Amino acid sequence: MVSKSVLLTCNAIKSLKIQGARNIAKAAVKALAHQAKSSRARNASEFISELLEAADILASSRPTEPMLRNSLRKALRFVFFRLNLENTEDISVLKERMEHEAREFESNMRRNSERIAEIGSKLIPKNSVVLTHCHSSTVTAILIRASETRGIKQVVCTETRPLLQGRITAKELHNAGIKCTLIADSAVRASIAEFRPAVVIVGSDAISVSGELINKIGTSQIAELANSRGIPFYCAAEIYKFDPATIWGKMEDIEARPKEELLSTLKPSSSLKGSFFGGIKLKGVDAFNPAFDRTEAKLITSYITELGIFPPQSLSGIVSSELGIKNPI
């Protein structure tokens, strides 16, 4: 029987109360631990069935999220392989192990973040200009570390329409004492000419076997501009973002966000000089509002992961073994 905690977690994920790939993964693994703790299973086999069922339910709460699936798989490796378990028929041993895995997962998450911040910060030349897109806590951690250890001249942030997550980035960096310049998404090319960023750095939603990055809409056109000017384009990502199903041909679905995000009218806080046309109503006009786009491996200099830096084309080999992905043959 699946515990209430699992179901509550699922709902919270579905209703977007829990957001962000990392937060979702943490909540799901926590729910697994709770399931284990509160289990009334009569034997190991029953106990394991419950865990697997819980994992399936949790995984289905966000079907396109590789980090969720990878985290559940990693947390349950002991179930599949019975590794380092002396008495695998003793439920209390299994319960303890599940709890241990959940604690480990949480502390690993923290350590991975720190490690990525540390590694990534070294790729930013001293006192240089950095361009970023949208908001990624991994990226802001890198920038803050770089700012502390080697200095950053300025970070140029796109505002990232339609939801304007670039404002979160701008705020966080400004609060950390980093000079920050907000630009319209359409001003990337002009900003590259004006500010000559030394590097571009973005986060990640998912990574495919071919090294393709799925990230916030707009990422790929920035990557194309950077690539054709010889500006390194880095993606900071825990390896949990790698989607092993892409090895077998799965194409990442791109979430179609509500058209309202583009079509609803907008009202600015201050009256703007010159006209502002956000008040025009657009009844009958259609909208195309994908959450993400695809950035091909050839546009990406490298991925910055907790395991180190990797060229996009070599990621699949390294990650597969780390995540315990079985070869189907």
Next chain:
Amino acid sequence: MVSKSVLLTCNAIKSLKIQGARNIAKAAVKALAHQAKSSRARNASEFISELLEAADILASSRPTEPMLRNSLRKALRFVFFRLNLENTEDISVLKERMEHEAREFESNMRRNSERIAEIGSKLIPKNSVVLTHCHSSTVTAILIRASETRGIKQVVCTETRPLLQGRITAKELHNAGIKCTLIADSAVRASIAEFRPAVVIVGSDAISVSGELINKIGTSQIAELANSRGIPFYCAAEIYKFDPATIWGKMEDIEARPKEELLSTLKPSSSLKGSFFGGIKLKGVDAFNPAFDRTEAKLITSYITELGIFPPQSLSGIVSSELGIKNPI
């Protein structure tokens, strides 16, 4: 003595009551005609001095606007060359001529628009998808003509942050019965992959001697994306947009728009699913908000003008003679 009408027109231009390169040029030429009509000059020489002074004042109301300067120069060609004037010392003859020129200018403007709409519409393949940026009445005229004569499958419009002029385009096209899809400025690359537009077409603020286009911020990155995928990129522009001063090394200044346009908070009309971050206050964050960017000649397939279609590199030759630009040697 400069007439009140000239001064009023100047003010209206400066305070943005009169907007848009075409409207400004029309108002300025009209003001010249009024100056002539109400002149109390005692002789031809005095009359002409007044006109030239008026033209100088009008030109200075928007110093970076080539169409304004070109229009004034064209309207006053009879002054410089005394062409087809029988008695150039008779003020009434000169007054009449000035009025005639203003009428001609107005009707030329109209005819040019129609001609560009006609010529441009032929470049749009039957029932194809078109991508456009910002708002240009010349471009919408072309699209409406094309829709009437050959059918348009759909027009993809960027919303064009920060002022969202793309909404005007969407509205006008929708009202003309053309299917219209609004996208975020960051979704251009994804939209090209999704909708596979047959052509991109934009308007123009100014054109330099090297065939470089100065147009709404964002234009150049769309042009770069289109060019690297072999999609024709057209600019529809009356030849008045050509800035002859660039022949002598003038670099078009790019207007820096108020930072408020990016930094002021935004409130959407409907509550959006998922978070909307437009409400975050950004005190202390800087902004870079250029009105325009530069699109190099090599990214532009051709200019669509009232004189026909021209590759960007050959425009200067043709336009110089048409606008009566004197060779300085």
Next chain:
Amino acid sequence: MVSKSVLLTCNAIKSLKIQGARNIAKAAVKALAHQAKSSRARNASEFISELLEAADILASSRPTEPMLRNSLRKALRFVFFRLNLENTEDISVLKERMEHEAREFESNMRRNSERIAEIGSKLIPKNSVVLTHCHSSTVTAILIRASETRGIKQVVCTETRPLLQGRITAKELHNAGIKCTLIADSAVRASIAEFRPAVVIVGSDAISVSGELINKIGTSQIAELANSRGIPFYCAAEIYKFDPATIWGKMEDIEARPKEELLSTLKPSSSLKGSFFGGIKLKGVDAFNPAFDRTEAKLITSYITELGIFPPQSLSGIVSSELGIKNPI
């Protein structure tokens, strides 16, 4: 009344008895001359009406052929401008003039060919390898001249499916003593690696105002390969191939050739080692068989014309004045 000769010429053009842009133009101008000679018009006005009607009929025999229209227009310039005509009301004077124009046209054609051969031959480095596509008598004339004056190491000819005009080129060059290597159309990239041609040179069917070349299907992909490897790509073309209507937005139609050309089975003269699959019947399979493709100006190094060499972007200016194209404003 239009003469029988005009109608016969039209039919011969339509039924492909007369082929090739040059032959068609010559026949049409000849027919005009015959029309003039055999005219029974009672006055100059009637005579001219007949000529214009004949020209219209002749032009319509091949509506997509700019050389035909340009030649007729050039031959009739005296009618439009009455240039150098003493008594333009005397029919015999007009008849004589028409005959004179036809003779002039024929000898100009010859002279132009020689001039293009002369100019083009200088662009071929001594003893180098040349790559060409399809068959163009202008190109073979250049190659033969170059072979005589500076030596050619070898010409690589595509066979040019589906009609295999490359065999004509191979035959003509071989007969002129030039070493010639035939390749499949799919072997262009491998041949560039193998033979490292110094230049590519092709003929032309039509040229647009933007400097775009309309030529035998396959031309544009050879141009793209040459361009990205820094190999000069020349097009040899009399300026009559320039289509002035493109200035006003006309898009050259691409002739759709019969699908039979691709779908009918083929039988080789000798039994080939390995299997040959030309005998497979393809009932129900569709085919796409355009006669020409479009090569953008940016892929073309220059046009070789009887007026000299021109970069594609500057051709329209030069040609317009030479062909007497009136500016519509």
Next chain:
Amino acid sequence: MVSKSVLLTCNAIKSLKIQGARNIAKAAVKALAHQAKSSRARNASEFISELLEAADILASSRPTEPMLRNSLRKALRFVFFRLNLENTEDISVLKERMEHEAREFESNMRRNSERIAEIGSKLIPKNSVVLTHCHSSTVTAILIRASETRGIKQVVCTETRPLLQGRITAKELHNAGIKCTLIADSAVRASIAEFRPAVVIVGSDAISVSGELINKIGTSQIAELANSRGIPFYCAAEIYKFDPATIWGKMEDIEARPKEELLSTLKPSSSLKGSFFGGIKLKGVDAFNPAFDRTEAKLITSYITELGIFPPQSLSGIVSSELGIKNPI
């Protein structure tokens, strides 16, 4: 002593009675099994010598075919490693094992095909246009699977001169109910503009350590066109196509096919409108007729293999271990 079956198989391969990399490999492994079965060896050592000699002879029947060598090496792994063999001195055990390996090989081939069809089909977007070149049973299997599971709008097939294998592809796809359009090899660029294929997919003859694809002449120019337009270019290939000798510097030889294939005259079944020049005799003209060309790794999106999808640059690592290639150090 090598069995008669081995020699017969060798001859059949050399005389092209057995064709196609897969068929050749299957026949060779079968011949090995027959050799084992009919062996009169007196001890294990003699038995193994015979097998190795047979493998050498079979491998030499097609020296440039990596699949043949890889298959023989795989089938004989038990000989090298004595894996899972209880009594390796008992000839009957070895015989049985050889037979077992041959059966395994055959069923693996079948399973691999199915797996590649399954994986590859997922890379084809719903109801999209696909472009392919030449004929590959692996590719047609993918297309048929995709057509069944997600729908295909149309497949554009090059005819693939000189042997016209594109007709086989067209026929097979048409029979499977897929709309199919045949084009000349020179019409690839025009077809991309006309039909806007979502993906290009081809088969493989050999793959080098750098991820370079050796495939039917013409493949590389299609890849270059696709790559510069952002169209994914996939190669479907069993990992047996990987040539391990390239790790040590071997350059794949490109087979020079008979010049007759290009130079012999052709006769069409129907009289074609317009002239057909296939009848022109080309005595003295040379021909360049390579069977294959090389497509560099950077032009290939990924390889579709039975082990999953891989970026070209990571293939060597994965495949080496799978094929049991020994590191020489």
Next chain:
Amino acid sequence: MVSKSVLLTCNAIKSLKIQGARNIAKAAVKALAHQAKSSRARNASEFISELLEAADILASSRPTEPMLRNSLRKALRFVFFRLNLENTEDISVLKERMEHEAREFESNMRRNSERIAEIGSKLIPKNSVVLTHCHSSTVTAILIRASETRGIKQVVCTETRPLLQGRITAKELHNAGIKCTLIADSAVRASIAEFRPAVVIVGSDAISVSGELINKIGTSQIAELANSRGIPFYCAAEIYKFDPATIWGKMEDIEARPKEELLSTLKPSSSLKGSFFGGIKLKGVDAFNPAFDRTEAKLITSYITELGIFPPQSLSGIVSSELGIKNPI
């Protein structure tokens, strides 16, 4: 009879006593004037024959130098066209005119230089970094003007092996108070990454009809690097550098400089840390030492001339009319 002054000038040019395109042209026109002054011709026809013969001899002293030929042609235009000459049979009138032309030529040269410096200086953004190659007095004039009017942050100069003319540039700029950084020719790419120059600007030896620049060896690889990074690449050139013979197919010859320039050993003034290998003798080693290379039009943003700024593709039209080049038809 040709004057002694003409022959002396010829010798001085041939023996490199007079160097640099501008100095050669000035000396030659001066020699023409001297020829005219000292002429003992008995009539206008004889006088003109002498002048033409002198011009031929002077032109032949440096056959590959377009500026020399253009200057002679321009100075003798009055001979060809008898423009503005009242009595063309009066030798004293002709003598006077020749002297006048020579004076005009000299003062034009000066004025053109100033004009180019003025125009060119405007293309250099305020306080930016500029990259230049070799030495050109036109370029240093532009840089000094820009430094005075808008400030220059730094000029990066290649040393320009083998003759090290970059040292002249460095010295002149340093003396004018401009910060100057010398680099090896191999450090251009690294310098672009390090210093991010806003523009590249070079001089010119000759310009062809297709807008191709012939300039000091190394120019073209700098242009290719600049172009692929979107850095404007300007060439400053008097229109006399345009070679009209290229219209008729002439390919500019590239002077092969003595191999000694590369092969002779070099001794540095100071003992260098680390080894210096300039002392190694290279008997038997060959060298390739072209004076110039070719930079294609597509790599050049614009030409800066005394007539204004022009895209490379439109130069031929403008220059032809200015230099009085007759159309051969």
Next chain:
Amino acid sequence: MVSKSVLLTCNAIKSLKIQGARNIAKAAVKALAHQAKSSRARNASEFISELLEAADILASSRPTEPMLRNSLRKALRFVFFRLNLENTEDISVLKERMEHEAREFESNMRRNSERIAEIGSKLIPKNSVVLTHCHSSTVTAILIRASETRGIKQVVCTETRPLLQGRITAKELHNAGIKCTLIADSAVRASIAEFRPAVVIVGSDAISVSGELINKIGTSQIAELANSRGIPFYCAAEIYKFDPATIWGKMEDIEARPKEELLSTLKPSSSLKGSFFGGIKLKGVDAFNPAFDRTEAKLITSYITELGIFPPQSLSGIVSSELGIKNPI
């Protein structure tokens, strides 16, 4: 206690008496062996401490040299892992092992060189032209092997300013009977057009995890030119050149060489025709003189190593395991 031999070796490395990555590594490992031999340690633990201290000191003599660090690490693997050591507490066993490792290292170096020469030589097409930069004994070994086994038409060597190491290459190849042509560093593009090299091949100073090559200044611009023309660009490198610290974000420092190397005047052995400007004094002029530049993975066809050929993106995986680099997680 660290032995005198270690300290002497350190000094020799620091003062450049020992130069070249290979020589430095060999000397350092030899010094380790001497340290072991002369050790007076009282127990295994003390003995090992001494060795590790010695290794630290040796590594610090050239902190940016990955080969040195990799070699020391490899030579001491037995210390870390106690592999194949029966009695790891017996100092004499450890001493013997250290000596053995040093001998092994030396003979491995030799064998690796031969192996790279053998593998690399196969990548050079028969009788082709090769372009190389600077001097690398690995590259000359490859070229000499290729010349013996398949013939080389000619090697084009850049002179490689400022230290002119290209003269060493030219001399060595000429002595080995290979035709050799020296060019200025600025003549690479012109030489590619003139000689059409089949491949470019260079050595290596360090290789990063992303496959980026750090090599002599000028390497990257040659790679960019080769890449955009489809010419394979190979780097020959022992895997010891791979810097594992780059996995964790280390950016290779680029050594800034003394400015004197560029600024000191030069005197040629022979008086050159035309002026030579190497004598101009440049007091006050700055110089930028990096020893190396960075060549991105995407510009490199493959690395030629003693383990075989690898695409740059896959190198890190293979090398990490070979060098025994521990994964930090």
